[in-house]
Amino acid sequence: MGILDGKRILVAGVTMDKSIGFAAARFAQEQGAEVLISNFGRALGITRRIAKRLPKEAPVLELDVTDEDHLAGLEAAVREHVDGLDGVVHSIAYGNPETLLGGKFLEGPWDDVAQAVQxxxxxxxxxxxxxxxxxxxxxxxxxxxxxATVAWPAYDWMGVAKAALENTSRYLARDLGPDGIRCNLVSAGPLKTLAAKAIPGFEDLESMWSTRAPLGWDETDADPTARAICALLSDLFPATTGEIVHVDGGFHAMGA
Incomplete structure (x- = not known):
């Protein structure tokens, strides 16, 4: 038996098979879940091809989380495949690398900052x-x-957006808790994903982990992060919400 047997899971924001979202979808299936994945726009075709690389090809939904029509139609789109959801993975982030990242904090224009936060x-x-x-x-x-508790090299306005995400999760935990819905985050160490490659100077972050993470860190392996995500999706943490679980080899706990 798997820890997600019978669970219905939506993983929102799956593009490449090297992504955290894909790793989470794969491990969720291996643990018995019925999985749906989503993307939108030009990436949708890539996602449909990538879906075939999962242990079981997953239905692909078109979902732009900034599009009110897509959000309004999501319930109906999900119900075409399953009759409800037991878990949702938010694997979505974007900040314009040309204006917001790589040492451009003081120059970042509001329109791009607003987009990153949204x-x-x-x-x-x-x-x-x-x-x-x-x-x-x-x-x-x-x-x-x-x-997002510290300022990182190169991360700039995405660090601000992640700080907003972390507090958003806490308020969702507060407001959805009475419905019995938990909301938590996983804070992963640097991984060689498509998003990471778009960050100028991201290799400066990666280099820190090799010497300071007491358990070591493999920036090519998203499986430990996927396992943490799926543990939080399961029934193993029934009284945990508003939490941030670090999967970073212990880097966050080290002072030097």
Missing amino acids: VSAYSLRSLAVACRPLMGEGSSIVGLTFD
Whole structure:
């Protein structure tokens, strides 16, 4: 038996098979879940091809979390495949690398900052509200962050967006808790994903982990992060919400 036997899971924001979202979808299936994945726009075709690489090809939904029509139609789109959801994974973030990242904090224009905050943080609230009618007591929402308690090299306005995401998760935990819905985040160490490659200077972050993470860190292996996500989706953490679980080899706990 798997820890997600019988669970119905939506993983929002799956593009490449190297992504955290794909790893989470794969492990969720291996643990017995019925999985749906989503993307939108030009990436949708890629996602449909990638879906065939999962242990079981997953239905692919078109979902732009900034599009109110997509959000309004999400319940019906999900019900074409399953009759509800037990878990939702928010694997979505974006910040314009040309204006917001790589040492451009002081120059970042508001329009791009606003987009980064909407896509990377406010969308967790948007997705939760859209999925709420599909979720019952014992359901779980899990998002992905990169430790926003400190300022990182190169990360700049995405760090601000992640700080907003972390607080959004806490308020969702407060407001969805009475419905029996949990909301938590996983804070992963740096991984070689498509999103990471778009960050100028991201290799500076990666280099820190090799010497400071006491358990070591493999930036090519998203499986430990996927396992944490799926543990939070399962029934193993029934009284945990508003939490941030670090999967970073212990880096976050080290002072030097």
